[in-house]
Amino acid sequence: MTFKAFILGMLATFGLPWLFAIVLPFAEMRGLESPQLDEEGGYYDPGRAERISEGSKVYGQEGCAVCHSQVVRPTYAGWDVHRGEWAGLRASPDQPDDTRRETLPSDYFDEAVAHIGEARNGPDLSNFGRRVEFYQKGKEISAEQWVYLHLYNPRGIKNYKDDQFIPAKSTCPSKRSLFDQVPLYQAGDDALALEADEEGFAVIPNDRGRRLVGYLLSLKKDTLGQPLPKDWTFTREAPKAE
């Protein structure tokens, strides 16, 4: 093989995938327009509240994506849509509409890198914010408080869904670096319902903790308030084993 043949071969075998799998898709996805809903010109543009981009950064820094995924795959690629409330809320007396849907490209706006996730040692978090807020509504501990308590000690807090105490089952790490321990007078309203390591101290979230929890509560990738056009909806029949 001559050097010239080698170089031509390399250009072909590497250059073509580089162009067609990296450069062109990247350029196309940059200009992704929100899809039009109807003839009147409405656009499907579900907004997200809270501090998403900063919180997303903390999510990545803490390595949450190692154990949690954030994608509800279409039914040809997996049954995520039908697993519990990963894809949204199911119809129930408190919640008349079934708000489940598969992930859309617009779901990751304002984030630098989509945290698709590596493994599911913990549940999928695409609709974590939706689930926590729905189930903690009207309870003693607010949704935000629940998430803080979970991050501080995952094995010391009751499940948001049915008040079942989660014993040692959760393998989520205690992320103490997202919290500070300050004297009670400094903590004020921010103090969490936790025992600090010392007398007269309280546990409050620090800046990174606040950003992360704001981000987690913004994770609502379902159709509540933003109905999907009919021909976008996925197959609603679960496989027989359900």
Added chain:
Amino acid sequence: MSETPSTTDIHDIELRSSIDRSLRHPVMFFFASGSVWLVLGILLGFIASAKKHAPEFLDCISWIDAGKVDAAHLSALVYGWGCQAALGMISWLMARLTRKECTASGIILVAGHLWNLIIMVGIVAILAGQGSGVTLMAFPSYIWVSLLVVYLMITLWSLVQFQVRDAGHVYVSQWYLLAGLLWFPWILGSAIFFVFASEGHPLMAAAVAAWFKSGVFLLFLLPTALASAYYLAPKVTGRPVYSYNVALFGFWALALLGPWAGFQRLMGAPIPQFLPYAGAAAMVLILIPALAVGLNILKTIQDQKELAAQSPSLRFTTSGIVLFIIFGVLSFGLNTVPAIKMTQFSYTGYGLDILSIYGVFSLCAFGAIYFIVPRVTRREWLSSRFITWHFFLSLYAVASIVCCAIIGGIIQGQGMEDLSQPFGTMAERSNSYGWGVTIAWAFLLVANLVFCLHLLLMWARLGRRSSHPTLLQNHHPESPHGPEGEIDNIGSVNA
């Protein structure tokens, strides 16, 4: 061998010896510092694996929280150990194959120190919570360009050596080395640009990162390992490669498939649909180059099984190649769409990653190191027992990790697809496999502590002054590495 050496033989020996001498410091530095990062990476891997089934383990130290420690573990293993071992191998192999001394070893040595400094800053940043959160590109975004610059400082000289080689036949190892040298800066530069530097859709940033992760192994570490295998197998057995045409076919098959792989990790994500399917297809077909290379190397050493058992370099290299065939078979089975549906978000991906980084690349790298180090230091390895422990512990541990991770992942995946099983039950069922992985990491730690110690002793030139090689069997009359006293007694003994 003739009774009296001809002048060309003596010239040959002197040339090889001067090439080895010129590369002694950079190559030994890469191997020694790489081995320390290997031990650190394995220790972090042990902690990371333990935290998955025993989350209270060391949870008082927030530096090594689960999540951060996983990113640090993989980064230390790939950039601290993998890249440095590869750079050492590339520098030495290219110099030997082009028969040119290295004239820039000072620059390479300085660059090697810079590489270590950058990696150290990066790993500390990850553990301090300042990483980027991107899989295998977890160093903070400002670090990557400096890594690319240092890489070029190190490898430019090998490219120059290839350019000024003597006219004549170019051996397949040189094509693999050249390809790896050209691929890595392209994939790294593209990843830096598309993931960090430019503003694009977050999903495509994740897709390019997944492509880069696959590319680091398939297009940099693997070609280096194969170049080393193609060099050592004929060298140690004294026989030519079984089929040169199959060797070229294997190379081009890898070149064709490698650049498409990686996207299958994003199956089901809302990116252009052909990407995950192309990635899955590439990983299914990777069996073809694996079989081509595997059969070629195994046929080359076919009648010399005794030799393969005695020579440390050949034993490690052969195991690495056999594991490459196994990697090809597993990749073939686990990247079909029904299998991906089940195992996409499970331990299985991790098992395949460890099989490729440790099972394939690292075992071939150990083979190369056990061959190169005596030549550049002019000392022989101190203890064949250390080498034997390193070999068997490595093999058993990596086999355990891979089996437990892949089977555990399949169980996780089955549980995920079975909607009647609650999530908690599925997580519990795969716990025991997590324990298996953790215990295996502990054995791997011991194996590589032994290796690191042995290598550091050689770095300090405390090896045996004999040039009779360290074989894994006592008292063999003929050495596979050449006759005794070859280097020390040039001109006065059989060549």
